[in-house]
Amino acid sequence: MTTLFALLIAATAMVGNTVAALWEARGSRLAKYGRPVWLQPWFLAGLLADVVAWVLTVVALRYLPVFAVQSILAGAIALTTLADHDWNPWNLIRRDRWAVGAVLAGLVVVAASAAPDRPDALPPVATPVLLVSFVVILAAAPFVWRAGRPMLLALLAGLGFGGTALAVRAIHPGPLRWETAGNLLLDPLVYGVVAMGVLGVLAFARALQDGAVGPATAVLSVTEVVVPGLVGIALLGDRIRPGWEGAALAGVLVALGGVVALTRPDPESVRRRVH
Known part of the structure; x- marks a missing residue:
């Protein structure tokens, strides 16, 4: 598969x-006034869309570094923020328009800085470190859930989805074949994919129920780029293109600046919800 096709x-x-x-x-918002969220048709349709997107993400992660794939996925911030304002960019205050542009520009640079290859083998410590990290995040999840703060829940969701991406990238490096597919059930990272994915879905659903779509997605997007991206470079052998190290760092900082701006409340702007 070519790099362009993976992108x-x-x-x-x-x-x-x-x-x-x-x-x-x-x-999630309709659940406040009627049936539980798990019985809401719109929420179930969203989960189905998530599954399709996840399968596509798994394919992309077989050929591209974690931070490249996650950076592209984070482009959802532009669409969700616009949707939160009736798809009209002029409904955004100037600060938010610049912030959306900063997030997108920063993440595009991060994606462009990725070297499109994968290592032949992982370091021996990769799987234990990932599994211990997953356990720590899962142990902290109930405390974040009880706090009920949308931005913290979005951060938790970003760690969940980011952990899923790392586990997918780490599982069985190299091309997958039918004769080795059964061995996946013996890999503990497979169960890490499931656990962290469920955590991400639940935490993000709670964040959306109590907060605006745009800011929550901003926190989610950059969290699932920066954290797993750094872990992928340090632990899984993902690489930055030679000479692009400074650009990658600048891209992360610009994107984070945009997220901070998007998550700041503005009393003069009218935050429209998706109906």
Whole structure:
């Protein structure tokens, strides 16, 4: 598979994640006034879109570094923020328009800085470190859940989805074959994919129920780029293109600046919800 095709697959997954976030947000908010969220058709449709996007993400992660794929997925922030304002960029205050642009520009640079290859083998410590990290995050999840703060829940969701991406990238390096597919059930990282994925879905659903779509997605997007991206470079052998180290760092800082701006409340702006 060519790098360009893998990038297109990741971009399609980004669109799927955007649709999923919007539908899940609608279902989560309707749950306040009627049936539980798990029985809301809009939320269930969003979960289906999430599944499709996740499958596409898995394919992209077989050929691209974690931080490249996650950076492309984070482009959903532009679409969700616009949707939160009736798809009209002029409904955004100037600060938010610049912030969305900063997030997108920063993440595009991060994606462009990725070297499109994967190592032949992982370091021996990779799997134990990932599994211990997953246990720590899962242990902290109940405390974050009880706090009920949308931005903390979005951060937790970002760690969940980011952990899923790392586990997918780490599982069985190299091409997958039918004769080795059964061995996946013996890999503890497979169960890490499931646990962290469920955590991400639950935490993000709670964040959307109590907060605005755009800011929550901003925190989610950058968290699932920066944290797993750094771990992928340090632990899984993902590489930055030679000479692009400074650009990658600048891209992360610009994107983070945009997220901070998007998460700041503005009393003069009218935050429209997705209906």
